[in-house]
Amino acid sequence: MKTCHKLLTLCLPIALVLSACQNKQVESVPTVVDNFIDVYQSINTNDLKTHIKILASDEFEGRLPTTVGEQKTLDYLLNEFKQLGYQPGNGDSYLQPVELIEMTANPNMTMTIGKNNFVYKESMMASTSREQAKVELKNSELVFVGYGVNAPEYDWNDYQGLDVKGKTVVILVNDPGFENPQGGKFEGKAMTYYGRWTYKYEEASRQGAQAAIIVHETKPASYGWSVVANSWSGPQYGLVSKNANADRVAVEGWLTTEAAQKVFTDAGLNFAEEKAKAIAAPYSKKLGLDVSVTVNNSFKKSISNNVIATLPGTEKPDEHIIFTAHWDHLGKDESKEGDQIYNGAHDNATGTAAALVMAKAYSELNIKPKRSTTFLIVTAEEQGLLGSKYYSEHPIIPLDKTVANINMDAMNILGKTKDVAVVGMGKSELENYLEKAAKRQGRYLVQESRPEAGGYYRSDHFSFAKQGVPALYAEGGDVPIDEATAKYRKRTNVIVRGCYHQVCDQFRENWDLSGIQQDVQLLFEVGYDLVTSDDWPKWKATSEFQRK
Secondary structure (H helix, E strand, O other): OHHHHHHHHHOOOHHHHHHHHOOHHHHOOOHHHOOHHHHHHHOOHHHHHHHHHHHOOHHHOOOOOOOHHHHHHHHHHHHHHHHOOOEEOEOOEOEEEEEEEEEEEOOOOEEEEOOEEEEEOOOEEEEOOOOOOEEEEEEEEEEEOOOOOEEHHHOEEOOOOOOOOOOEEEEEOOOOOOOOOOOOOOOOOOOOHHHOHHHHHHHHHHOOOOEEEEEOOHHHHOOOHHHHHHHOOOEEEEEOOOOOOOOOOOEEEEEOHHHHHHHHHHOOOOHHHHHHHHHHOOOOEEEEEEEEEEEEEEEEEEEEEEEEEEEOOOOEEEEEEEEEEEOOOOOEOOOOOOOOEOOOHHHHHHHHHHHHHHHHHHHOOOOOOOEEEEEEEEOOOOOOOHHHHHHHHOOOOOHHHEEEEEEOOOOOOEOOEOEEEEOOOOOEOHHHHHHHHHHHOOOEEEEOOOHHHOHHHOOOHHHHHHOOOOEEEEEEOOOEOOHHHHHHHHHHHHHHHHOOOOOOOOOOOOOEOHHHHHHHHHHHHHHHHHHOOOOOOOEOOOOOOOOO
16 A cells, blocks of 8 residues: 555556555555655654644744734744745745734623613624724614525525615524424534524625624524623724725624514514524514614724745646645733733644644655645634635635645644544545545544534635635544543543633643644645645535635
């Protein structure tokens, strides 16, 4: 098998690969022809450890965009790529500037619907993506639009025959498949993009609505109200747009379940009954009520940077495989006593370190791949995938020349696993390459443990998927390779979960990085098979993403 893989670089037809594996004459081909296996095996935990410790050190101050921590991070990344022989990916520069806007809504607001006044953070949230100091809804007509989904491939349109221009739409969270998994629509319990809050605001904007309010429910959202209240309050980051986001709904809001029930009762309706109708089929209903709220905003603009570096292909340098990771984290909070730095060791010094180790591996191949290998280390993921979103909307490499995207985020620090968890399983043919690489390691593919949480739509690969580029996100699964790893995993997992987005997300010397090593080797092979071939992986027919 070792020599057989080397022959792939010599362009043997795929149909001959299996027979070649059994041919002793073929097996005698000198190993110097292609050192894939040697490079594969050279991927090691020591290199990973070095990068993680440096990137997650206090010196980098939590790697918050537009701070001293960003500059230190950029300096480190650029130095590494230069030493590995990678060329600047953006003309003569390794950087792609990303203009960010920070907007903070004044929390002193109430939302009035009918006879009810709902309080900020307690029962409602409201903000705006528009670059305006003041946005006002005044007696805006409320229309319930079910799940707010317009999905032709699922024969589902909650907006069919409905004019919501200048009105406020009320929307259920998740998609109809979650609570009707046997209904044959969408992907059952597994969330599609139509279930994400981001989509719901986008679609409401496309429909011309003045505002959009999502009803929060813990199970279909996969998180409690406190996550909404904490995440949507305080500074919110976005991308600067030419039209100041004038094409977005004026107000983007949330209501608690209890608040929504009051609204429907005032409208002479039962929330549970209306929801049941929306689950069964596309549905809308005028509520006969108006909503009013004023959002006062302060905002400022700043510049951050994506890092892009390329190893040019030998035959088709204009065709690229793009590996992504995000370099940013949450910075530091000087109001805290004691430790103030959000080091972000797991999220995402591990993914950034994995990208650097993988970049080193590609640079050490004896036979350089025919296609280009590009590493895009993006900013502002923690603020809403903003760096990757900006890149996908302003691509340096044309999207029709981007063969695939492979993403690395919060890598497996829990030790080696027998399984590989595919986030968003069943979406593209990239899983065929992943399955082949997993077999080399004696592993097998499984669906992520909680597909209803919509993990596929929460990391940087998603920005590529939205533009039609097949994108893969896979990580170590839940089945430890042996009993010792199982015991270590049980101890460590408690810390990992408790330290998510906390100052205790720090590098620990007792971390078992062999799981990251295993996954870097896995994804290295997936990328290798693509940069050395002419294949163009496709989306599965049931995917909500297709090449544009």
